[in-house]
Amino acid sequence: MAQNPSSEWEGLIHFVGRLRETSARGIxxxxxxxxxxxxxxxxRLYYAIHxxxxxxxxxxxxxxxxxxxxxxxxxxxxxxxxxDGMVERETDSKDRxxxxxxxxxxxxxxxxxxxxxxxxxxxxxxxxxxxxxxARMREMxxxxxxxxxxxxxxxxxxxxxxKGGPDHGEDF
Numbered sequence: 001m002a003q004n005p006s007s008e009w010e011g012l013i014h015f016v017g018r019l020r021e022t023s024a025r026g027i028x029x030x031x032x033x034x035x036x037x038x039x040x041x042x043x044r045l046y047y048a049i050h051x052x053x054x055x056x057x058x059x060x061x062x063x064x065x066x067x068x069x070x071x072x073x074x075x076x077x078x079x080x081x082x083x084d085g086m087v088e089r090e091t092d093s094k095d096r097x098x099x100x101x102x103x104x105x106x107x108x109x110x111x112x113x114x115x116x117x118x119x120x121x122x123x124x125x126x127x128x129x130x131x132x133x134x135a136r137m138r139e140m141x142x143x144x145x146x147x148x149x150x151x152x153x154x155x156x157x158x159x160x161x162x163k164g165g166p167d168h169g170e171d172f
Contacts, residue, residue: 030121037086037110041077045087046103046111057102060089086110 031039048066049058064074078101081087086107092098103111126134 026121026125027118030117031114034117035110035113036084037107037114038077038081038084039111039114041081042086042103042107042111043114045078045081045101049103057100059092060099060101063101081107 044067045058045063048063049056052058052062052066060074060078061071063078064071067074078087078089082089086104087101088104089099089101092100129137
């Protein structure tokens, strides 16, 4: 007997919710012994610098644009990272109106420690799967991610049109 489409969607929603919650708990536990670094913010900054920055730094205004967050939220997040010694900000010598941000050596070391902890955690998770299960999961993960990303982009675009701008509720 085939499931009705409503219960299939409910099952998928339940699966995604459990995946998110369970992986968040595992990630938190895996990072418990890693260096404190506000990993999510530092990782996004690292990615932004390497994809949009120059010479190991990025303008704060560019970071706000790339992350679709208002400048005050980005500055708040950077201030936290700066207080922890993970980043440093400096005025651009060519244009004193602009501020550059870069990850400090301590920030890079902490980021690497956190990445190592997460890689170990997910390697242990994958080791719990049978080879056939792992192969099937790999086949379907990109399909699911592509569908989720496409729908998220469409939904976000629709929401921005309705609200008149991007979400302003989170730090970068």
